[in-house]
Amino acid sequence: MTPGWITTTLLDNDAQGGWAVARSREGFLHDTNGPLFPREWLKRQDLSVFAEHGIGHLDGEPxxxxxxxxxxxxxxxxxQGLRGFMLQGDHTLYKVLGYAAQIGTWAREHRFCGSCGQAMVQVPRERAMFCQACDLRSYPRISPSMIVLVTRGDEILLARSPRFVTGVYSTLAGFAEPGESAEDCLIREVREEVQVEVKNIQYMGSQCWPFPHSMMLGFHAEYAGGDIVPQADEIEDAQWFNIHDLPPLPASRSIARYLIDLYLARRLGHAEPVLPG
Ligand SMILES: NC(=O)C1=CN([C@@H]2O[C@H](COP(=O)(O)OP(=O)(O)OC[C@H]3O[C@@H](n4cnc5c(N)ncnc54)[C@H](O)[C@@H]3O)[C@@H](O)[C@H]2O)C=CC1
Ligand SMILES: [Mg+2]
Ligand SMILES: [Zn+2]
Structure with a gap:
């Protein structure tokens, strides 16, 4: 038995047994034991099943x-929605559900070929949808997004989007556009969102963010110039905060929080946090 969570390209839907999770627009089904149910039991419930996907092995079980x-x-x-599982509970189970959500969304959105409109079929032994007429394969979509903590000595630049929980400030983030390097994207996003220039860009780590399919690439950058001017509509407020006087911060498992906590730890000589994958 291999411990932990390992994603699998495909499993045989006709095989019996294993675990299953159920997902609807309301989130994942769960009871007091969590979101994993014996698969045969779950399939006997009165569920309106749209599709079944083998997604991986947990502690050796499909x-x-x-x-x-x-x-x-x-x-x-x-x-319960995926965010609820991200905020609390077992991290490995959240990883299972995050992967399930991404596969479910992708398969649902790729039933028809984007080029000719014909029905697509699942490719054997590969996580891809295939159009026979165009010989086109569509793979699960992943959207690279940059996230950056900009610092100026004891001050860090944090901003609020109107979508955030009341009071919470976070690091700046944004999706990569075609033609950009990660660094180009980061410099553009910081300019667009607060009109600040940065230097000494350093890659710090990455995190899957399945809301719905981001791959967060985390950076640290130093302030190089400019006064904060928040972008209309996107940024409700942005400020320099002293590390000894911070506002409410993002969820502890997010890379935004990791980037902040890591800087604080290094500045104040505390133990460094670990980035949850
Ligand atoms: N894990 C973490 O700690 C954090 C994750 N994030 C995530 O980073 C991602 C980017 O952050 P935002 O500030 O929302 O992005 P952003 O600054 O690029 O602005 C969002 C806008 O980008 C456009 N957009 C949406 N999906 C896109 C895509 N796949 N490719 C290109 N453009 C797209 C839309 O016009 C949307 O309104 C989001 O998925 C967000 O949830 C943001 C902050 C913290
Ligand atoms: Mg943004
Ligand atoms: Zn086609």
Whole structure:
């Protein structure tokens, strides 16, 4: 048995047994034991199954996703969004659900060929949807996004999007555009969002962010010039905060929080945090 969570290209849907998770627009089904159910039991419930996908092995046991058309009532169970599992509970289970969500979304959005409109089929032994007419393969979509902590000595630059929980300030972030390097994107995003220039860009680590399919590339950068001017609509407020007087910060498992906590730890001589994958 291999311990932990290992994603698998494909599993045999006709095989019996294993674990399963169920996903609807309301999130994942869970009970007091969590979101993993014996697969044969789950399939006997009154669920409107849209598709079934083998997604991996957890501690050697196969895990399947039941992608549903709608959320139905299952006695003793309720539904919870992926963010809820990210914020609290077992991190490995959150990784299972994050992967399940990305595969479910991608398969649902790639039933038809984007080039000719014909129905696509799943390719054997590969996580891809295939159009026979165009010989086109579509792979799961991953969107590279830069995230950066900009610092000026004891001060760090944090901003609020109107979408954030009330009061919370975070690091700047944005999606890469075609033609950009990671550094180009970071410099553009910081300019667009706060009109500040940065220097000494340093890569710090990455994190899968399945909301819905970002790959966060985390950086540290030093302030090089400019006064903060928040971007209309995107940035509600942005400020330099002293490290001894910080506002409410992002969730502890996010790379945004890691970048902040790492800088504080290095500045104040504390133990360094570990980035959750
Ligand atoms: N894990 C973490 O700690 C954090 C993760 N994030 C994530 O970083 C990502 C980017 O951050 P934002 O500030 O929202 O991006 P952003 O600054 O580029 O602005 C968002 C806008 O980008 C456009 N957009 C949406 N999806 C896109 C895509 N796949 N490719 C290109 N453009 C797209 C839309 O117009 C959207 O309104 C998001 O997924 C966000 O959830 C943001 C902050 C913290
Ligand atoms: Mg942004
Ligand atoms: Zn086609």
């Amino acid at each position: 895990v399947y996703l039941l992608e549903l058309n709608s959320a139905s009532d299952v006695p003793g169970c309720s539904w």
